[in-house]
Amino acid sequence: MVSFKLTLKRGLLPVGTGLVTDDQGKLSCGTLCVSATATYPSGTTVVLTATADPLSEFQGWGGQCSGKSPTCTLVMDSNKNVTVNFGLIATSKSERPASGYSLDWAIQLDVPDGVGQVVFNGQAVQVTRGPSQIAATARAGDNEVEAQLVESRDKPGTWRFEAQEAEAIEPGSLRVLRGTVTLVTPTAVAFRLTGQRGEEIAFSYRLRR
Numbered sequence: 017m018v019s020f021k022l023t024l025k026r027g028l029l030p031v032g033t034g035l036v037t038d039d040q041g042k043l044s045c046g047t048l049c050v051s052a053t054a055t056y057p058s059g060t061t062v063v064l065t066a067t068a069d070p071l072s073e074f075q076g077w078g079g080q081c082s083g084k085s086p087t088c089t090l091v092m093d094s095n096k097n098v099t100v101n102f103g104l105i106a107t108s109k110s111e112r113p114a115s116g117y118s119l120d121w122a123i124q125l126d127v128p129d130g131v132g133q134v135v136f137n138g139q140a141v142q143v144t145r146g147p148s149q150i151a152a153t154a155r156a157g158d159n160e161v162e163a164q165l166v167e168s169r170d171k172p173g174t175w176r177f178e179a180q181e182a183e184a185i186e187p188g189s190l191r192v193l194r195g196t197v198t199l200v201t202p203t204a205v206a207f208r209l210t211g212q213r214g215e216e217i218a219f220s221y222r223l224r225r
Contacts, residue, residue: 017057017058018057018058019055019056019057019058019092020055020056020058020092020093020094020095020096021053021054021055021095021096022038022043022053022054022055022056022062022090022092022095022096022098023051023052023053023095023096023097023098024036024043024045024051024052024053024064024098024099024100025050025051025079025097025098025099025100026045026049026050026051026099026100026101026102027078027099027100027101027102032068032069032072032073032075032101032102032103032104032142033047033068033069033072033102033131033142033166033167034046034047034066034067034068034069034072034074034100034102035047035066035067035069036052036064036065036066036067036100037064037065037067038054038062038063038064038065039062039063039065040054040056040060040062042054042055042056043064045100046167047069047131047166047167048129048131048167056092057092058092058093059091059092059093060091060092061089061090061091061092062089062090062091062092063087063088063089063090064081064087064088064089064090064098064100065086065087066086066087066088066100066102067086068102069102069133069166070133070164070166071104071105071133071135071140071142072102072103072104072105072142073102073103073104073105074086074100074101074102075101075102075103076101077098077099077100077101078098078099078100078101079096079097079098079099080096080097080098081098081099081100104140104141104142105140117153117154117155117156117184117223118151118152118153118154119151119152119154119179119180119181119184119223120149120150120151120152120179120180120181121136121149121150121151121152121177121178121179121180122147122148122149122176122177122178122180123143123147123148123149123150123175123176123177123178124146124147124148124174124175124176125143125144125145125146125148125173125175126145126146126173126174126175126176127145127165127168127169127171127172127173127174127175127209127211128145128168128169128171128173128211129145129167129168129169130144130145130165130167130168130173130211131143131144131145131165131166131167131168132144132163132164132165132166132175133163133164133166134150134161134162134163135161135162135163136150136152136153136154136159136161137152137153137154137155137159137160138153139152139153149180154184154223155223156223157222157223158220158221158222159220159221159222159223160193160218160219160220161177161218161219161220161221162216162217162218163175163216163217163218164214164215164216164217165209165211165212165213165214165215165216166213166214167213168211168212168213169211170211170212170213171211172208172209172210172211173209173211174198174206174207174208174209175206175207175209175217176199176204176205176206176207177204177205177206177219178203178204178205179203179204179221182202182203183224184223184224185202185203185221185222185223185224186221186222186223186224187202187224188202189220189221189222190202190203190204190205190219190220190221191219191220191221192205192218192219193218193219193220194216194217194218195207195208195209195216195217195218195219196208196209205219
């Protein structure tokens with residue numbers, strides 16, 4: 017029996033995450049997947065479906081799929097190459113910050129194969145294991161930072177946040193809202209994580225007037 021190979025690759029830019037599956041149960045490419053292949057008998061009709069992760073969005077296909085519909089139908093009469101693109105949703109809330117001040121944060125996610133999503137006052141960003149530098153919108157009064165572990169290998173680790181402009185934060189205002197804390201300073205907080213997907217942490221602070 018003649019068979020043909022379907023190769024799926026994730027676009028490197030823009031940076032977003034999601035899941036691609038087929039209707040034959042042979043292909044599944046999730047958050048940490050860069051590429052995947054599956055083989056089908058000649059003439060098989062394969063339907064690919066793209067589903068974006070929270071705070072990401074599907075942005076279209078490339079290769080032998082095209083367009084921005086989240087599904088793509090292929091007839092396997094030859095080897096096929098497909099690219100999928102996901103991007104980050106810039107904000108998760110319609111509310112505009114009261115000020116346009118930007119505060120830089122150094123973020124260190126130390127969870128094996130960890131992927132996290134962080135929301136600063138409605139501004140969503142994605143981070144992966146290791147150090148990240150984020151310029152986040154801040155506003156007068158209380159500011160809340162919420163974060164969720166969206167991908168991991170179910171192994172424990174830590175997540176640290178440190179403001180790079182110490183004088184910008186009101187002394188004593190940094191408060192932990194959710195999560196298990198290992199360190200709190202006037203400008204930094206570190207959390208201990210169990211490594212479970214969906215684990216959430218949160219803290220708040222006030223800008224110095």
